[in-house]
Amino acid sequence: MSASLKLPISSVLQGGYAHPLSREWQARKKIDKSMLMYPIFITDEPSARVEVPSLPGQCRWGVDRLEEFLGPLVKKGLKSVILFGVPLNCAKDASGTPADDPEGPVILAIKKLRTLFPDLYIACDVCLCEYTSHGHCGLLNGDGTLQAEPSANRVADVALSYAKAGAHCVAPSDMMDGRIRMIKQKLLDAGYANRCLLMSYSAKFASGLYGPFRDAAGSAPSFGDRKCYQLPPAAKGLARRAIQRDMAEGADIIMVKPSLPYLDILADAAQLAPDHPLAAYQVSGEYAMIVAGARAGVYDLRAMAFETTESILRAGATLVLTYFTPQFLDWLDE
Ligand SMILES: NCC(=O)CCC(=O)O
Ligand SMILES: [Zn+2]
Numbered sequence: 001m002s003a004s005l006k007l008p009i010s011s012v013l014q015g016g017y018a019h020p021l022s023r024e025w026q027a028r029k030k031i032d033k034s035m036l037m038y039p040i041f042i043t044d045e046p047s048a049r050v051e052v053p054s055l056p057g058q059c060r061w062g063v064d065r066l067e068e069f070l071g072p073l074v075k076k077g078l079k080s081v082i083l084f085g086v087p088l089n090c091a092k093d094a095s096g097t098p099a100d101d102p103e104g105p106v107i108l109a110i111k112k113l114r115t116l117f118p119d120l121y122i123a124c125d126v127c128l129c130e131y132t133s134h135g136h137c138g139l140l141n142g143d144g145t146l147q148a149e150p151s152a153n154r155v156a157d158v159a160l161s162y163a164k165a166g167a168h169c170v171a172p173s174d175m176m177d178g179r180i181r182m183i184k185q186k187l188l189d190a191g192y193a194n195r196c197l198l199m200s201y202s203a204k205f206a207s208g209l210y211g212p213f214r215d216a217a218g219s220a221p222s223f224g225d226r227k228c229y230q231l232p233p234a235a236k237g238l239a240r241r242a243i244q245r246d247m248a249e250g251a252d253i254i255m256v257k258p259s260l261p262y263l264d265i266l267a268d269a270a271q272l273a274p275d276h277p278l279a280a281y282q283v284s285g286e287y288a289m290i291v292a293g294a295r296a297g298v299y300d301l302r303a304m305a306f307e308t309t310e311s312i313l314r315a316g317a318t319l320v321l322t323y324f325t326p327q328f329l330d331w332l333d334e
């Protein structure tokens with residue numbers, strides 16, 4: 001070989017990842033069980049275990065079935081869950097009254113889980129859409145526009161009720177302006193701010209990827225859409241402002257949602273909020289797409305679950321909300 005065809009030293013990278021172990025060393029962060037938060041659906045039929053067709057492998061569970069559902073997962077190392085209420089038998093109204101019903105599924109589940117699994121970290125999604133007659137995430141005026149402050153105030157009352165029931169974390173997903181400040185203030189006034197974490201869905205985009213969730217939770221809006229409160233998909237600047245605002249208002253964790261189409265936003269959040277844990281929500285439509293692609297033979301399910309989750313960590317997340325959590329608990333032990 002002539003000397004001119006020799007690679008310069010700086011061109012050679014492959015020696016650095018030639019071995020399976022040296023390939024592992026190339027990750028700044030590896031998936032571990034403590035980073036995974038499992039979204040679960042709790043219905044108001046105490047004995048229910050109903051599969052959600054659009055979310056293969058996921059069910060709506062009644063409070064009486066939580067031990068059977070989560071016991072085996074806790075044994076395998078499940079560290080945290082985030083609860084979504086699915087009220088099927090309640091009277092929904094314009095202000096989402098059932099959201100903080102003391103006998104509603106979320107409050108009953110918090111109490112039950114705290115007793116059953118004292119080491120499990122319990123986060124609660126906070127929103128009104130599962131409980132309002134119109135299916136929107138806030139309170140509306142007669143013409144369908146949002147009532148800004150009353151919405152944030154109502155969401156904050158619901159958050160406080162979950163904190164009082166024993167939630168370790170409240171996570172408002174409603175996207176009402178000012179709700180982080182209002183929740184923090186109410187937690188503070190009631191003496192919960194020092195023991196309940198506030199995780200903000202700060203950059204939640206008006207995405208087409210929430211369909212299976214709305215199917216699971218029965219939370220599709222009865223008219224219109226959520227574009228006046230969830231962020232426009234192309235809005236990088238707005239997302240950055242929402243992240244900065246929520247930090248200033250007292251969020252303890254910042255979230256970006258969905259995950260894969262918004263990895264640049266996640267990377268921005270990591271740069272804007274270097275001192276906060278950063279969560280990413282791999283949402284229902286992402287999960288359903290990954291499962292569907294694997295079923296169609298496009299790729300191996302496990303490999304794609306790892307690839308997408310590692311991408312989310314690479315972009316800057318330190319916490320991932322994913323429906324793959326139960327499978328990761330097995331995969332990470334293999
Ligand atoms: N607040 C939760 C959602 O809006 C949807 C999540 C999902 O699609 O998994
Ligand atoms: Zn909502």
Ligand SMILES: [Zn+2]
Pocket residue numbers: 127129173174
């Ligand atoms: Zn939501």
